[in-house]
Amino acid sequence: MxxxxxxxxxxxxxxxxxxxxxxxxxxxxxxxxxxxxxxxxxxxxxxxxxxxxxxxxxxxxxxxxxxxxxxxxxxxxxxxxxxxxxxxxxxxxxxxxxxxxxxxxxxAKLLKGITSPLANPKDFDLLVVRENSEGEYSEVGGRIFRGEDEVAIQNAVFSRRGSERAMRYAFELAAKRKKHVTSATKSNGIVHSMPFWDEVFQSVKTDYPDIGTDSQHIDALAAFFVTQPQRFDVIVASNLFGDVLTDIGAAIMGxxxxxxxxxxxxxxxxxxxxxxxxxxxxxxxxxxxxxxxxxxxxxxxxxxxxxxxxxxxxxxxxxxxxxxxxxxxxxxxxxxxxxxxxxxxxxxxxxx
The missing domain is CATH 3.40.718.10 (Isopropylmalate Dehydrogenase)
Incomplete structure (x- = not known):
């Protein structure tokens, strides 16, 4: 037993x-x-x-x-x-x-008998893999000065090890599902961490030639969760992006x-x-x-x-x-x- x-x-x-x-x-x-x-x-x-x-x-x-x-x-x-x-x-x-x-x-999956707030949810069945230890939720940062001169600094920390680990986990899960991984990024607006994330994703995906891939900017991806959730299989995302996407996923389930x-x-x-x-x-x-x-x-x-x-x-x-x-x-x-x-x-x- x-x-x-x-x-x-x-x-x-x-x-x-x-x-x-x-x-x-x-x-x-x-x-x-x-x-x-x-x-x-x-x-x-x-x-x-x-x-x-x-x-x-x-x-x-x-x-x-x-x-x-x-x-x-x-x-x-x-x-x-x-x-x-x-x-x-x-x-x-x-x-x-x-x-x-x-x-x-x-x-996030449309369950029978539950009405999604979406007009046409099309039986979506997706899975978000969120990097859970670093990214935008790091403890690096602090505050200086007080009053009107006060400054708060929050540093996002992305390691190759952490990013790659989350991505490989996503690819392994996709291999058991519909064989597709979407990377959540924002490299057109966040100039250091997100291009780095993209580079790691491009490197990792070469080890999984049978898995289809694409990259989506987080703002567009959030919109697609609402308008076309059925198009997604496994999504891999940083700590903050994954957190936001999964609450949208919960909402569209009902x-x-x-x-x-x-x-x-x-x-x-x-x-x-x-x-x-x-x-x-x-x-x-x-x-x-x-x-x-x-x-x-x-x-x-x-x-x-x-x-x-x-x-x-x-x-x-x-x-x-x-x-x-x-x-x-x-x-x-x-x-x-x-x-x-x-x-x-x-x-x-x-x-x-």
Whole structure:
């Protein structure tokens, strides 16, 4: 039996509602798959923890997490209680950086039964590979002077190693899909980092002659996500560009509540982390209407990461069967709650 140790971090807001929902689904999967078991250890780190202890996580948090096979995260943040730069850098980004989770993966797919805000979405099915460790989100920079003379400097850092690593990951994924990679760039306006990005992409693609490629400036690419999403397969992007594109991807699916993400450690030294794209949604906490699909689809990405791709694909098929049946939460125009959607998915799994 394959026993997987999962560190569960429900975090803030609806994270405490959707993480248990996804764990219910994973338990159903282990019930029908005799060779797979998930052992969850929950850690109560959150903005509430910060208010009590003046830190998002205890000093030994990473030591506790490092031996897990994966980290299953719900949501981080509560702007009314803790500023975002404290909550995110004190937990989410700290884990990403310290555990060398250098690749971020976010799919966007039109699911049956869900109405996209696009007039004609044409069954898009795309995947964004985001460089997750440097780029525009580097910590290099600072401020000088004060008052009207104050200056803020934020340096974008692009390494050949980091850029190439993300690109090769994208090409390897494209080889299993529709065999096309699009590079997100802005070399007509950003004169140093983006021409460098383009050069690395041109170099990497020579090692994948069977994969089609193109490069798109980020402003046009964002527009194409809205007007022609069906034309894309795998998109590789820098940290900021990937972040923006994936929120557009979530929006055109119909709700950010169904969008999943994976933060991948590629060297095997540390666990990878799996999280939905949505935030803590404090406006609907406790109402029982949080959409669990983002967290459950995130579980599918975790199964893929563990080499259980066939099982992961079955889970996504079941999710789509449930949405096609009209079992939807209010954010998707439905009338069902978190428990009803979760139960419908788990019930179908147990019938496998």
């Amino acid at each position: 394959k026993k997987l140790k999962i560190a569960s971090l429900p975090g803030d807001g609806v994270g405490k509602e959707v993480v248990p929902a996804a764990q219910t689904v994973l338990k159903a999967i282990s019930d029908v798959h005799g060779g797979l078991r998930f052992d969850f250890t929950e850690y109560p780190w959150s903005c509430e923890h910060y208010l009590k202890h003046d830190q998002m996580m205890p000093d030994d948090a990473l030591d506790k997490l490092k031996d897990a096979d994966a980290i299953f995260l719900g949501a981080v943040g509560n702007q009314k209680l803790v500023p975002d730069h404290i909550s995110l850098w004190g937990m989410l980004i700290k884990i990403r950086r310290e555990f060398e989770q250098v690749i971020n993966i976010r799919p 709700s950010i509540g169904i969008a999943p993400a994976a933060n991948i450690n590629v060297n095997g030294k540390y666990p990878s982390m799996f999280e939905p794209v949505h935030g803590s949604a404090p406006d609907i906490v406790g109402k029982g209407i949080a959409n669990p699909i983002g967290q459950i689809w995130t579980a599918k990405l975790m199964l893929d990461h563990f080499g259980e791709e066939e099982l992961g694909n079955k889970l996504l098929d079941i999710i789509e069967d449930v949405t096609a049946a009209g079992i939807l939460t209010p954010d998707l125009g439905g009338k069902y709650g978190t428990k009803e959607v979760t139960g419908a998915i788990a019930e179908r799994i147990l019938k496998l």
